[in-house]
Amino acid sequence: MNADSRTRLDQTPEWTALAGHREELGEAQLRELFARNPGRGTGYTLQVGDLHVDYSKHLVTDETLRLLRALAAATDVFGLRDAMFRGEKINTTEGRAVLHTALRAPRDAVVEVDGENVVPAVHAVLDKMAGFAERVRSGEWTGHTGRRIKNVVNIGIGGSDLGPAMAYEVLRSFTDRDLTVRFVSNVDGADLHEAVRDLDPAETLFVIASKTFTTIETITNATSARNWLLTELKAGQEAVAKHFVALSTNAEKVSDFGIDTANMFEFWDWVGGRYSFDSAIGLSLMIAIGPDRFREMLDGFHLVDEHFRTAPAESNVPLLLGLLGVWYGNFHDAQSHVVLPYSHYLSKFTAYLQQLDMESNGKSVDRDGRPVEWETGPVVWGTPGTNGQHAYYQLIHQGTKLIPADFIGFAEPVADLLPGLVAQHDLLMANFFAQTQALAFGKTPDEVRAEGVPEELVPHKTFKGNHPTTTILARELTPSVLGQLIALYEHKVFVQGAIWNIDSFDQWGVELGKVLAKRVEPALTEGADVPGLDESTTALVAKYRELRGRK
Numbered sequence: 023m024n025a026d027s028r029t030r031l032d033q034t035p036e037w038t039a040l041a042g043h044r045e046e047l048g049e050a051q052l053r054e055l056f057a058r059n060p061g062r063g064t065g066y067t068l069q070v071g072d073l074h075v076d077y078s079k080h081l082v083t084d085e086t087l088r089l090l091r092a093l094a095a096a097t098d099v100f101g102l103r104d105a106m107f108r109g110e111k112i113n114t115t116e117g118r119a120v121l122h123t124a125l126r127a128p129r130d131a132v133v134e135v136d137g138e139n140v141v142p143a144v145h146a147v148l149d150k151m152a153g154f155a156e157r158v159r160s161g162e163w164t165g166h167t168g169r170r171i172k173n174v175v176n177i178g179i180g181g182s183d184l185g186p187a188m189a190y191e192v193l194r195s196f197t198d199r200d201l202t203v204r205f206v207s208n209v210d211g212a213d214l215h216e217a218v219r220d221l222d223p224a225e226t227l228f229v230i231a232s233k234t235f236t237t238i239e240t241i242t243n244a245t246s247a248r249n250w251l252l253t254e255l256k257a258g259q260e261a262v263a264k265h266f267v268a269l270s271t272n273a274e275k276v277s278d279f280g281i282d283t284a285n286m287f288e289f290w291d292w293v294g295g296r297y298s299f300d301s302a303i304g305l306s307l308m309i310a311i312g313p314d315r316f317r318e319m320l321d322g323f324h325l326v327d328e329h330f331r332t333a334p335a336e337s338n339v340p341l342l343l344g345l346l347g348v349w350y351g352n353f354h355d356a357q358s359h360v361v362l363p364y365s366h367y368l369s370k371f372t373a374y375l376q377q378l379d380m381e382s383n384g385k386s387v388d389r390d391g392r393p394v395e396w397e398t399g400p401v402v403w404g405t406p407g408t409n410g411q412h413a414y415y416q417l418i419h420q421g422t423k424l425i426p427a428d429f430i431g432f433a434e435p436v437a438d439l440l441p442g443l444v445a446q447h448d449l450l451m452a453n454f455f456a457q458t459q460a461l462a463f464g465k466t467p468d469e470v471r472a473e474g475v476p477e478e479l480v481p482h483k484t485f486k487g488n489h490p491t492t493t494i495l496a497r498e499l500t501p502s503v504l505g506q507l508i509a510l511y512e513h514k515v516f517v518q519g520a521i522w523n524i525d526s527f528d529q530w531g532v533e534l535g536k537v538l539a540k541r542v543e544p545a546l547t548e549g550a551d552v553p554g555l556d557e558s559t560t561a562l563v564a565k566y567r568e569l570r571g572r573k
């Protein structure tokens with residue numbers, strides 16, 4: 023379909039039907055929806071792999087779901103999905119294929135880009151990573167002075183940091199507890215300082231993760247790390263080979279930095295930064311958990327990929343989650359989406375999802391460069407329960423905003439929890455279930471009165487409920503389950519981008535700030551005149567220089 027022949031999304035009959043349906047439903051009450059349909063609590067559930075997904079506490083009826091699926095059909099979500107899996111260049115503004123799904127394809131799969139099967143190359147890199155990870159884990163790989171590696175410091179930012187940093191926390195109980203693994207991303211020198219201050223350089227391996235190997239934060243930190251290491255070891259450049267490896271698509275820049283390309287783990291331009299965590303970018307995690315666990319995680323991703331690729335619309339979980347987001351964002355004016363994991367190990371999961379979702383779908387022009395006339399990606403936020411309950415849940419329960427929420431929880435605590443702490447898991451999960459109940463069904467004024475609450479306090483103690491939630495429940499948090507969860511969100515984001523007709527795989531919006539930072543830096547350091555600097559920023563720069571005692 024070319025740009026001119028495609029009907030504007032918000033003028034399609036399917037969109038109009040949804041808008042009409044939304045009006046008819048009005049403020050549909052979850053209490054009523056449940057009363058009308060006694061099987062709703064069990065009927066509005068789906069299973070994908072180990073993930074039990076309950077969507078009964080959403081402001082939807084069978085008709086809503088039917089109309090949403092009709093919108094997905096009209097916008098050819100599955101057509102674009104198939105094009106992605108086939109290796110077509112659906113990232114049109116960068117002219118690239120989008121094949122993170124090939125990173126977790128089994129060895130015998132065939133996925134072609136420009137007529138070439140990429141799967142053998144994927145597995146060659148995975149094998150190389152596994153060999154290296156085993157050498158580090160076993161102590162066979164030693165530092166420049168012959169000492170065993172005990173510390174791994176991953177230096178990267180965005181997609182080259184958030185994934186492995188998040189997954190390392192998630193899978194802590196599967197890690198080699200004798201290894202210290204740290205993640206440095208911020209160009210604020212404090213980040214690297216805190217990461218290395220108590221480490222012995224002779225026992226430290228730096229993993230420099232950068233798709234482009236040009237990202238200023240990463241190259242600056244990597245250079246500082248190299249200086250620190252060589253100074254502390256009183257060694258020359260020859261020490262770099264034993265203490266630095268690179269994860270990148272850019273062999274030339276890796277070599278310019280001084281890292282032997284034999285110590286480079288490659289990936290490809292058809293892997294987007296925020297979709298790269300299961301590529302070579304996962305090396306630090308693989309060192310921490312071992313190649314077998316890493317493989318289990320990839321299998322978890324693949325399981326959900328296959329589900330997304332083959333399940334019919336009615337039972338396709340990523341499709342459902344994507345459509346629910348469209349329902350709230352486009353037909354209920356919801357501006358944000360909160361993700362609330364009831365697992366301490368998932369403490370960085372939402373930060374990871376922020377890049378995945380907001381860098382992908384934070385767009386305001388469509389694939390053809392025309393301004394979109396509808397809302398696109400939401401603000402994604404959240405922290406682990408139960409901490410959020412004692413901070414911002416007040417607003418979710420009684421504020422004026424509609425905030426759809428995902429609750430993620432597990433039946434079992436992690437395997438190696440101290441025995442005395444295992445009992446706390448039921449309390450954690452009691453909160454998990456109680457919160458979705460309270461959010462959905464609230465507490466009416468009459469129920470409050472029945473508790474003998476004075477009349478003047480009744481409005482304050484009333485909960486209107488009707489706050490939509492998805493509950494994702496699995497038995498335990500394993501490497502495979504983590505892979506399943508991430509793939510679920512990746513494809514959810516895909517579905518929404520496809521419907522909104524935006525390119526979910528570029529990120530031009532991060533460029534301007536980068537360019538300006540380069541221009542502004544000489545003004546800070548040398549007091550240089552920066553042509554075109556606005557009055558406010560000029561004054562702020564002058565204040566900064568004054569505060570730093572610079573003339």
Ligand SMILES: O=P(O)(O)OC[C@H]1O[C@](O)(CO)[C@@H](O)[C@@H]1O
Nearest residue numbers: 180181182232233234237295532
């Ligand atoms: O891996 P690189 O090339 O250093 O890029 C890091 C991050 O920077 C971005 O390009 C922009 O923030 C992200 O998409 C990417 O994950």
